[in-house]
Amino acid sequence: MNVLVIDTSAAPLSIALLNEHAVLAETLINSKKNHSIQAMPAIESMLQSVDLSPKDLTRIVVAKGPGSYTGVRIGVTLAKTLAWTLSIPLVAVSSLAALTGPGRYFNGFVCPVFNARRGQAYTGLYTYKNQELVQVKEDMNGLMEDWLDELIELDEKILFTGQDAAVFREQIEAKLGDQAVFASLAENMPRAAELGLIGMQMEPGHVHDVVPNYIRMAEAETKWLEQQKKADSHEG
Amino acid sequence: MTNQTLILGIETSCDETASSVVRGGTEILSNIVSSQIESHKRFGGVVPEIASRHHVEQVTIVVEEALKQAELTIEDIDAIAVTEGPGLVGALLIGVNAAKAIAFAHSKPLIGVHHIAGHIYANRLCKEMTFPLVSLVVSGGHTELVLMKEHGSYEVIGETRDDAAGEAYDKVARTLGLPYPGGPHIDRLAQEGKPVIKLPRAWLEEGSFDFSFSGLKSSVINTLHNAEQRGEQLDAKDLAASFQESVIDVLVTKTERAVSQFGAKQLLVAGGVAANKGLRDRLNETFNDRADIELVIPPLSLCTDNAAMIAAAGTISYEQGKRSDYTLNGNPGLELR
Ligand SMILES: [Zn+2]
Numbered sequence: 001m002n003v004l005v006i007d008t009s010a011a012p013l014s015i016a017l018l019n020e021h022a023v024l025a026e027t028l029i030n031s032k033k034n035h036s037i038q039a040m041p042a043i044e045s046m047l048q049s050v051d052l053s054p055k056d057l058t059r060i061v062v063a064k065g066p067g068s069y070t071g072v073r074i075g076v077t078l079a080k081t082l083a084w085t086l087s088i089p090l091v092a093v094s095s096l097a098a099l100t101g102p103g104r105y106f107n108g109f110v111c112p113v114f115n116a117r118r119g120q121a122y123t124g125l126y127t128y129k130n131q132e133l134v135q136v137k138e139d140m141n142g143l144m145e146d147w148l149d150e151l152i153e154l155d156e157k158i159l160f161t162g163q164d165a166a167v168f169r170e171q172i173e174a175k176l177g178d179q180a181v182f183a184s185l186a187e188n189m190p191r192a193a194e195l196g197l198i199g200m201q202m203e204p205g206h207v208h209d210v211v212p213n214y215i216r217m218a219e220a221e222t223k224w225l226e227q228q229k230k231a232d233s234h235e236g
Numbered sequence: 237m238t239n240q241t242l243i244l245g246i247e248t249s250c251d252e253t254a255s256s257v258v259r260g261g262t263e264i265l266s267n268i269v270s271s272q273i274e275s276h277k278r279f280g281g282v283v284p285e286i287a288s289r290h291h292v293e294q295v296t297i298v299v300e301e302a303l304k305q306a307e308l309t310i311e312d313i314d315a316i317a318v319t320e321g322p323g324l325v326g327a328l329l330i331g332v333n334a335a336k337a338i339a340f341a342h343s344k345p346l347i348g349v350h351h352i353a354g355h356i357y358a359n360r361l362c363k364e365m366t367f368p369l370v371s372l373v374v375s376g377g378h379t380e381l382v383l384m385k386e387h388g389s390y391e392v393i394g395e396t397r398d399d400a401a402g403e404a405y406d407k408v409a410r411t412l413g414l415p416y417p418g419g420p421h422i423d424r425l426a427q428e429g430k431p432v433i434k435l436p437r438a439w440l441e442e443g444s445f446d447f448s449f450s451g452l453k454s455s456v457i458n459t460l461h462n463a464e465q466r467g468e469q470l471d472a473k474d475l476a477a478s479f480q481e482s483v484i485d486v487l488v489t490k491t492e493r494a495v496s497q498f499g500a501k502q503l504l505v506a507g508g509v510a511a512n513k514g515l516r517d518r519l520n521e522t523f524n525d526r527a528d529i530e531l532v533i534p535p536l537s538l539c540t541d542n543a544a545m546i547a548a549a550g551t552i553s554y555e556q557g558k559r560s561d562y563t564l565n566g567n568p569g570l571e572l573r
Contacts, residue, residue, distance in 0.1 A: 085337065
């Protein structure tokens with residue numbers, strides 16, 4: 001098994017190549033450079049460096065979101081096109097799961113965080129049971145304030161991960177106090193290898209049907225639906 | 237020997253997800269277009285984020301269908317050609333990254349194509365090109381006169397300084413309360429009306445091949461408002477006919493001048509507005525009886541966005557040894573050169 005993993009859902013570019021026995025290569029580039037320019041050359045050079053050709057790949061795993069709409073689409077487009085054209089299985093995993101690795105040896109919950117601006121976050125709640133990742137609360141998009149109100153009900157420590165956790169750090173500490181723990185700078189990076197481990201265990205989807213998980217509707221659509229509702233209530 | 241080059245084309249610059257296989261730059265083996273127009277109609281125009289979402293859902297399906305209908309596998313293909321710009325950046329990215337993935341997976345050459353070069357090369361799928369030629373490109377996003385002295389060389393001799401012709405059509409249609417996209421509705425109304433309302437024509441400086449349609453658009457809106465204030469009801473058909481005549485007068489007059497000045501042997505019409513009946517009729521009247529110039533207007537399916545045109549333009553780049561590398565990116569402001 002040679003699994004190529006692609007995560008372009010946030011600012012860092014994270015790709016990996018692994019099999020059942022080893023992580024063969026992992027690349028992490030945390031720059032402001034455009035994923036559309038950087039991802040394909042990075043994949044090419046990573047494969048070359050371990051003497052594999054695209055035809056040696058047996059599975060693709062991709063971060064399907066949430067995250068930057070454009071970023072997620074670049075990864076999903078590369079992944080699904082590669083999987084389709086190489087006729088190999090494709091597995092789409094939550095981008096937040098790529099940030100859960102530091103929670104493997106943590107006694108409590110893991111809460112990966114992406115900044116969604118205006119006080120909002122993309123986040124979810126995970127935990128490890130016998131080394132296996134379990135989702136506790138669905139990935140969501142909403143106000144961090146509301147999310148913290150939910151978390152405070154939990155009677156366990158929570159490890160916040162992801163670069164963007166820093167954006168909310170004061171707010172989190174004010175609310176959760178000692179209950180909140182923060183991962184280190186190094187462990188806050190998305191790890192494609194972690195996604196790969198998860199994706200290796202999952203049942204592949206039908207390639208054409210794999211789509212990003214934006215969580216949010218497009219803004220134009222939200223507005224349009226609101227207008228429809230208004231129009232309906234006026235008629236009714 | 238006939239040219240057997242097989243190019244797979246991909247186009248996602250706006251609201252059509254399209255893929256096609258073209259042989260020898262002239263023969264369409266398949267031409268698949270998945271249109272999103274129904275999805276955008278409710279918004280009264282193309283919403284970039286929604287367009288991008290549709291593209292990522294459709295792209296592999298459309299490419300698969302293009303190969304299937306051509307009865308080929310990817311191994312048979314010589315190169316992948318994809319629209320790199322201009323267009324909506326988020327939409328372009330889908331085609332570009334899909335094309336990169338296919339090229340990489342099978343070690344095939346990758347060729348970035350300019351969308352307007354594609355529109356022009358749609359003509360080669362109907363008729364072999366003879367140089368020098370002038371192409372009139374009119375679409376929702378473009379109004380340009382392009383001079384070509386040989387394959388793969390483009391000189392923009394005139395372009396719009398504000399709205400594209402198609403944009404002006406859509407805006408005037410909206411003012412008249414017509415649904416999106418408005419162009420075909422105006423064209424239909426214009427056939428029934430008479431150009432009796434006085435509207436301006438923007439000729440710009442002497443000798444210029446540039447266009448400007450925003451003044452005309454404002455003039456239509458003002459004419460409507462003034463009539464309303466006087467309590468008069470303007471005939472929408474006459475207004476449509478008058479607007480259309482103004483647009484066509486400028487387009488055709490400037491085109492005629494360009495054709496003479498550059499001694500063009502062919503006039504190629506390109507872009508979605510080439511479907512406009514008023515424009516087609518006038519071009520036919522003006523150029524059909526002339527022995528010195530050949531007028532080519534592709535069928536409607538090749539005038540609107542499609543990937544066969546991208547594959548056709550890509551064929552020339554391929555033959556001229558032009559290649560893109562894996563840093564190819566969507567470029568919304570790409571210049572035609
Ligand atoms: Zn176009």
